[in-house]
Amino acid sequence: MSLRDTARAAPTLLRVSMAEALAYRAEFLVWMLTSTLPLVMLGLWTSVAAEAPFAGYQSTDFVAYYLATLIVRNLSGNWVFWHINEEIRTGALSLRLLRPIHPFVAYASTHLASVPLRGLIALPFAAVLLYSSASDRMVTDPRLLAVFVAAVAGAWLLTFLLLATIGCLAFFIEKSMAVFDVYAGMFAVMSGYLLPLPLLPAWVGRVAAVAPFRFMLSLPVETILGRHTPVVAVELLAAQWLYIAGAAVVASLVWRRGVARYEAYGS
Amino acid sequence: MRRYARLFWVQARASIAIAMQYRVDFVIQGVMSLYWLAWNLVPLLILYASRDVIAGTWDFSAALVVIAWFTMLRGLLEGAINPSLVDVVERIRTGSFDYVLLKPADTQFLVSTTRFEPWKLVDAVGGVALATYAFWLRGHAPAASDVALAAVMLVSAAVILYSLWILVVSAAFWVVRLDNLTYLFTAVFDAARWPVQVFRGVWRFVFTFVIPLALMTTYPAMAVLGRLDATTTAACLGGAAAFCLLSRALWLLAIRSYTSASS
Numbered sequence: 001m002s003l004r005d006t007a008r009a010a011p012t013l014l015r016v017s018m019a020e021a022l023a024y025r026a027e028f029l030v031w032m033l034t035s036t037l038p039l040v041m042l043g044l045w046t047s048v049a050a051e052a053p054f055a056g057y058q059s060t061d062f063v064a065y066y067l068a069t070l071i072v073r074n075l076s077g078n079w080v081f082w083h084i085n086e087e088i089r090t091g092a093l094s095l096r097l098l099r100p101i102h103p104f105v106a107y108a109s110t111h112l113a114s115v116p117l118r119g120l121i122a123l124p125f126a127a128v129l130l131y132s133s134a135s136d137r138m139v140t141d142p143r144l145l146a147v148f149v150a151a152v153a154g155a156w157l158l159t160f161l162l163l164a165t166i167g168c169l170a171f172f173i174e175k176s177m178a179v180f181d182v183y184a185g186m187f188a189v190m191s192g193y194l195l196p197l198p199l200l201p202a203w204v205g206r207v208a209a210v211a212p213f214r215f216m217l218s219l220p221v222e223t224i225l226g227r228h229t230p231v232v233a234v235e236l237l238a239a240q241w242l243y244i245a246g247a248a249v250v251a252s253l254v255w256r257r258g259v260a261r262y263e264a265y266g267s
Numbered sequence: 268m269r270r271y272a273r274l275f276w277v278q279a280r281a282s283i284a285i286a287m288q289y290r291v292d293f294v295i296q297g298v299m300s301l302y303w304l305a306w307n308l309v310p311l312l313i314l315y316a317s318r319d320v321i322a323g324t325w326d327f328s329a330a331l332v333v334i335a336w337f338t339m340l341r342g343l344l345e346g347a348i349n350p351s352l353v354d355v356v357e358r359i360r361t362g363s364f365d366y367v368l369l370k371p372a373d374t375q376f377l378v379s380t381t382r383f384e385p386w387k388l389v390d391a392v393g394g395v396a397l398a399t400y401a402f403w404l405r406g407h408a409p410a411a412s413d414v415a416l417a418a419v420m421l422v423s424a425a426v427i428l429y430s431l432w433i434l435v436v437s438a439a440f441w442v443v444r445l446d447n448l449t450y451l452f453t454a455v456f457d458a459a460r461w462p463v464q465v466f467r468g469v470w471r472f473v474f475t476f477v478i479p480l481a482l483m484t485t486y487p488a489m490a491v492l493g494r495l496d497a498t499t500t501a502a503c504l505g506g507a508a509a510f511c512l513l514s515r516a517l518w519l520l521a522i523r524s525y526t527s528a529s530s
Contacts, residue, residue: 034453036455181302182299188306189309
């Protein structure tokens with residue numbers, strides 16, 4: 001399977017995946033609704049900040065932060081962990097292995113195809129962000145906007161690779177769900193999903209500064225809100241893509257090891 | 268009634284037997300509960316590091332009681348409700364729900380008792396421990412009458428949670444591929460860890476009346492803190508009863524429109 005063949009198959013794969021995403025609208029909507037946590041946090045922190053600014057954050061800062069979080073999360077989130085895990089468990093993976101295309105490419109196309117739909121759902125939030133009092137928190141510097149776009153793409157890829165790695169753990173252990181739970185807990189706190197990272201207690205903040213989680217959410221959010229200077233933003237972007245390169249190596253290693261010992265269940 | 272009690276025992280025994288086979292789960296479950304408890308406390312600690320009281324009356328120890336209640340109920344949700352939910356949604360999708368319908372017992376009863384995960388009891392124990400710590404911080408034990416009221420509220424909370432679940436399962440009859448519903452349930456339920464008074468406007472309305480999270484954690488916590496007045500209690504119990512009836516009605520409607528997957 002050469003790269004050229006993959007590239008030739010990609011448009012069709014994406015079209016099929018898009019049709020699938022449309023066919024299972026209800027399931028899709030449920031996935032979307034599971035990521036409304038930022039709205040809850042938005043409600044919480046705006047009413048806390050309405051009494052008095054919290055650690056330098058005013059109500060508008062929280063509104064801008066959580067709306068941006070919701071949008072970035074919508075664009076960069078995927079659930080490939082669940083997808084791979086399920087297919088290994090049920091044996092549906094066997095079919096994929098027969099096809100002349102790397103399953104990672106197929107998974108990636110399924111999850112990429114949902115991005116336009118997810119973007120559609122994020123649109124109203126983006127509109128609020130752009131046309132409410134929160135809009136003056138956004139940057140207009142084209143350099144930062146460029147970093148933002150690259151960082152969102154990177155966030156998607158990093159999430160995909162890390163989740164695919166955890167999904168592949170189902171080849172080796174029965175309780176890969178517990179590993180995902182550990183990941184989810186760390187992600188919620190250290191990616192900026194629950195709280196802006198500067199609000200974290202110092203010791204968690206130090207870990208969060210070097211862990212990969214902030215590159216999956218906090219980096220694009222804080223870039224678009226102008227909390228990084230262009231120089232720092234580019235440095236962080238470079239760090240993000242380093243993480244992506246590392247995650248790609250780990251994911252393909254785990255995958256290769258896993259497939260070697262895969263025995264389809266139920267066969 | 269006796270027959271149903273026996274049926275319940277048979278199904279529960281099967282779940283316990285399965286749980287005993289996977290004893291390592293007990294350890295994993297315990298570790299994971301502690302882990303989530305720790306992460307759950309992070310936003311609370313951050314909030315109370317710079318505030319003494321939020322929303323008028325909620326100090327740190329009072330908010331801890333809400334989290335304790337939330338932890339207990341989450342144990343109930345993941346131990347007694349979610350496992351059956353996954354099971355019945357899968358059955359509706361594959362068509363093996365037909366066999367459940369054929370059994371000579373109430374279908375709603377059968378599907379709600381198919382599967383339990385007893386190890387989730389660890390969460391309930393964790394919740395009680397957290398509440399004990401909160402009251403130690405407050406410096407006095409709750410009054411016996413308040414504990415009794417809280418027990419009543421626990422039943423009403425469980426009824427609401429269960430009714431919500433039945434409503435969600437009923438939806439699965441119309442929109443078939445909904446195997447991710449448990450995630451939605453957990454995600455929405457997550458907001459219940461905060462006292463509802465912390466929210467304003469739309470949020471408070473939604474969490475009180477539409478998805479009555481307030482009735483599940485805030486009001487029971489207020490009961491054990493001795494802050495719940497009689498009117499609110501009556502409204503809570505009425506709300507629980509109404510939810511229960513509504514879910515039963517929708518369930519019967521859904522069953523009637525079930526057309527099996529294979530035919």
